[in-house]
Amino acid sequence: EPVVVDASGCPHCADLVMERDSLRAALADALEKEEGRDAIEAELRASKEQAQAATKDAHSTMVQVQYTQRHTRTYIV
DSSP, X not given: OOOOOOOTTOHHHHHHHHHHXXXXXXXXXXHHXXXXXXXXXXXXXXXXXXXXXHHHHTTOOXXXXXXXXXXXXXXXX
């Protein structure tokens, strides 16, 4: 027969349960942030693609002006 041990009075077990619960909460928060970040990245990608399509549709020319070796600006003309 399996022996059932009541661990409710054990401080070590209570600490382990609290640690497990805090890890679960941290994991849930991390997953929620990851989903939020994925949604923002998808929105940025879509807006970038939309801007590129608008640029192509307008037959615009992109002109790059190099101010210094490190600084280049792109203008849509």
